[in-house]
Amino acid sequence: MSKVQPHKARKRFGQNFLHDHGVIRRIVACIAPKKGQRIVEIGPGKGALTEGIISVTERMDVVELDRDLIPILKVNLFRYPELTVHEADAMKFDFSSLVQDEQTIRVVGNLPYNISTPLIFHLLSQANSITDMHFMLQKEVVDRLASRPGDNLYGRLSVMAQYYCAVDSLFVVGPESFDPAPKVDSAIVRMTPYKTLPFSTADVKKLEDVVRIGFQQRRKTLRNNYKGVLDQDDFAHLGIDPSLRPERLDVKEFVAITNYLLEKES
Missing domain, CATH: 1.10.8.100 (rRNA adenine dimethylase, C-terminal domain)
Structure with a gap:
């Protein structure tokens, strides 16, 4: 394969590349991918998490905004011809368009801190198309998503996420697992949309x-x-x-x- 230039993380895209193989294996174990599932990764970066998933599923979709990362991703994952790269902004991407034969999608990603909340709201609006979501987020955001009534961090994000989904905070990831290292802890969250909403409204x-x-x-x-x-x-x-x-x-x-x-x- 042709050699590609090394990529420096870009602040405007909120890039922090996960490099800790132990953490990657733990995330993949939480996702528990299976062959034939339609898994979509937001912001695959250089493909560290992607490879752990596609090696099991054998096919995968990824949504990447940074066009300079796409050739690196394709070189790193050249062994997987069933990798489909969508050069797009996840905030505007129609995830429901990836549903085929009524098979809902699974969504994963190490989400940029600066867009994590609006991106989650964008995905919640398409919850009927999604089996589950596993995200790496700033720990405070995960704590807000999973907060219960009476908690200090319980608020608008908690209510709307829990209207659509069962929310589980899984584990914390320290800054040293990333390059460059962020200034705060991260955490993994699982969000599972309800097949039937426990409490529903028409509007x-x-x-x-x-x-x-x-x-x-x-x-x-x-x-x-x-x-x-x-x-x-x-x-x-x-x-x-x-x-x-x-x-x-x-x-x-x-x-x-x-x-x-x-x-x-x-």
Whole structure:
């Protein structure tokens, strides 16, 4: 194969390349890929994690924005002709387009810190096409995703992720496992979209608005945050104490507020 020039990580793409083979093996074990599965990797970089997966599945799709990494990836993984590289921005990519014969996809990736939250929201909007997701993220983001009601980090991201998915924080990865080393710890999270939502609403945009309003001033009470939206009688009807702060409500209660408001509006 032709020789390609070494690639220096680019800050604008949030690149931190995973090089710890022990961590890579542990991630692959958590994913537990199987032959024939449709696995999609976001930001494969130089293919460290990709090779551990495609050696089992024998085929794989990857979405890479940095065009200079693509020839490196193809050289490093030249033994795998069933690797399909999509040169695209994952924030705009239609992941549902990869579903074939009703076989949902599995999504993995070491996500750039600077776009991890909006990218997760983009993927959640396509949750019906996804079996599960395994991501390397900044540890604080994983903690937010997996937080429960009452936790300090429980907020908008927690509620919306847990509306769609079961969320499991798996293990922490230190900065020394990357090149260049980030300044914070990372962690692996598993997000498994529900086949049937435990609590559902006909208008997810309305739910997003309800959650956003609830957490816009998280130190204030529900009574204050929903002033002009819900009154004392509404809270009584819902069975929710208006003196609580928003982090005390679970997904079920946010969905109940949403459905109640939809009913009132109709």
